Amino acid sequence: MDALHEHFGFDSFKGNQEKIIKNILSGKDTFVIMPTGGGKSLCYQLPALMSPGVALIVSPLIALMKNQVDLVRSYSSKDNVAHFLNSTLTKAQIKKVRTDLQSGKTKMLYVAPETLTKQENIDFFKELEISFIAVDEAHCISEWGHDFRPEYRRLKEMIDMINDKLPIIALTATATPKVQSDIVKNLELRSPQIFISSFNRPNLYYEIRPKRKKDHTIKEIVKFIHLHKGKSGIIYTLNRKTTEELADMLVANGIKAVAYHAGLDATTRAQRQDMFLLEEVEVIVATIAFGMGIDKPDVRFVIHYNIPKSLENYYQETGRAGRDGLEGICVCFYSYEDVQKLEHLMRDKSLSEREMGAQLINETVAYAESAVCRRKVILHYFGEKYEGENCGKCDNCLNPKEKIEVKNRVVIALKA
Ligand code: ADP
Ligand code: MG
Ligand code: ZN
Numbered sequence: 075m076d077a078l079h080e081h082f083g084f085d086s087f088k089g090n091q092e093k094i095i096k097n098i099l100s101g102k103d104t105f106v107i108m109p110t111g112g113g114k115s116l117c118y119q120l121p122a123l124m125s126p127g128v129a130l131i132v133s134p135l136i137a138l139m140k141n142q143v144d145l146v147r148s149y150s151s152k153d154n155v156a157h158f159l160n161s162t163l164t165k166a167q168i169k170k171v172r173t174d175l176q177s178g179k180t181k182m183l184y185v186a187p188e189t190l191t192k193q194e195n196i197d198f199f200k201e202l203e204i205s206f207i208a209v210d211e212a213h214c215i216s217e218w219g220h221d222f223r224p225e226y227r228r229l230k231e232m233i234d235m236i237n238d239k240l241p242i243i244a245l246t247a248t249a250t251p252k253v254q255s256d257i258v259k260n261l262e263l264r265s266p267q268i269f270i271s272s273f274n275r276p277n278l279y280y281e282i283r284p285k286r287k288k289d290h291t292i293k294e295i296v297k298f299i300h301l302h303k304g305k306s307g308i309i310y311t312l313n314r315k316t317t318e319e320l321a322d323m324l325v326a327n328g329i330k331a332v333a334y335h336a337g338l339d340a341t342t343r344a345q346r347q348d349m350f351l352l353e354e355v356e357v358i359v360a361t362i363a364f365g366m367g368i369d370k371p372d373v374r375f376v377i378h379y380n381i382p383k384s385l386e387n388y389y390q391e392t393g394r395a396g397r398d399g400l401e402g403i404c405v406c407f408y409s410y411e412d413v414q415k416l417e418h419l420m421r422d423k424s425l426s427e428r429e430m431g432a433q434l435i436n437e438t439v440a441y442a443e444s445a446v447c448r449r450k451v452i453l454h455y456f457g458e459k460y461e462g463e464n465c466g467k468c469d470n471c472l473n474p475k476e477k478i479e480v481k482n483r484v485v486i487a488l489k490a
Contacts (some may be wrong), residue, residue, distance in 0.1 A: 088113040090269045103266040106245040111397045114245045118208035122182045127203030131184045139184040158184035187225035190232040199236045206241040213248035216256035220387045249456040273456045278402040280448035281469040285409035296327045305374035309359045312380040321359040334360040371398035378406035384434035408442040445475040
C-alpha cells in the first residue's frame, strides 16, 4: 500500500491487483486475465519498482510502448526509471538506455519481440539483474486470439536464452479458454496462479440491427450520430474502401469524421488518431487496424457497419466504448451478405484456418440471431455465468422477442 501510494499516488488497489502483485513478488509465474481498462499495467509496474533489478516487459506495438514509458515517467521524478528498446531508437539513444540499465537505475524496460530476436541484446540482457519478464497482450501468442503475432510464439525460446529461471507474468484481456490454454502452454508457465476478473461491462449497451440497403444503413448511422451530437464514436467496417466511403458520406451530412486503415501512411494514421483523441473529429471510421492501446476514456459509441469475424473481436472493439464507466452504446449491423464477405476473405487460407475461421464466424452469427440477453451470451463465450435475468441494457432484454426468428440461417460450408 505504501509503495502504491508512493509511486502512483493511488489510495487503493483495483480488483485483484493486490493479490496479483503479492504473487509476482513471491517469484511465482502468474497469469492475469483482466478486461481492458482493468489496470493490468500496475500489476507489473509496482512489483518492478519494488524488486531488485529490472523487469523486462514485452509489448507488441512500438507506439504503445512509448505511450507506456511516458506514463510511467510521469509518475516518477526520474526519467531513467523506464525505457524502451526497439527499432525506432538511434545508436546514441540505445547507448544511453544500456548505460542506465547497467547502472541499475532502470526498473522497467519495454521491449518488442523483435528486440529479443537479436543475439547482441540477449547477450547484453544475460549480464543484467532481471527481476521478471512480463508478457503484455499475451493473447498475441494464440491463433485463436484476436491479434495473432507469430513473433510472440518464439518468446519462450528467447527468454530461456537469457535465463530459464526467470518468473514469467502473462497478461491479457482475452479470456476465451482456448486462448488461455495456448498462452500457458506456449510460455510454459510453471503451475501459474491464474487471476481472472469478471468481463462484464455493465455500462455498455448492446444492440443488433438488421442491415438493409446501403443507403438505408448510412441514413440510420447519420441519424444515430446526430442524436449523439458532439460525442466521440468509432465505426468499424470490414474493408479500407468502406472506411473512406462512409467517412465521406458522414462529412457530407455535416459530421466531422475521418477514415483510418492500414493502407494509409504512418504519418496520416498518427495525425488522424490524434484528431480523434483531441476531438477535432467526432467520429473515426476504421478497420480493425484502429484500436489496440487507444486509451480514450470517453468514447460514447461503437458502431459495427459489418459483423466482426469473431465474438472475441466484437468484445474487444466494443470494449473501447465507455472506458470511464459512463455511457457506451454498441450497435452492430447484421446481414447475411456480410457473413459471406467474411467467408470470402478466407478463401486463400488453408483448410484448417478456414475451419477455425468458420467456427468463429458461426459463433458470431449465433450471437446476432439469438433472442437471449446479449450480455449473457458474450459472458458465456468467456466462460463466465451472468447471474441476472434481465440486464436492462441490451436490445433483447429491453424488447424481448416472442420467438427467435431464423432468417437466412447461415451454415458455412467448407470447400476442401
Ligand atoms: P489495462 O492495461 O488493463 O487495459 P491500464 O493498466 O491501462 O489497463 O489501466 C487503466 C486505468 O486504470 C489507467 O488510467 C490507470 O492509471 C488506472 N488505474 C490502475 N490501477 C489503479 C488503481 N489502483 N487506482 C486507481 N486507478 C488505477
Ligand atoms: Mg494494457
Ligand atoms: Zn441483456
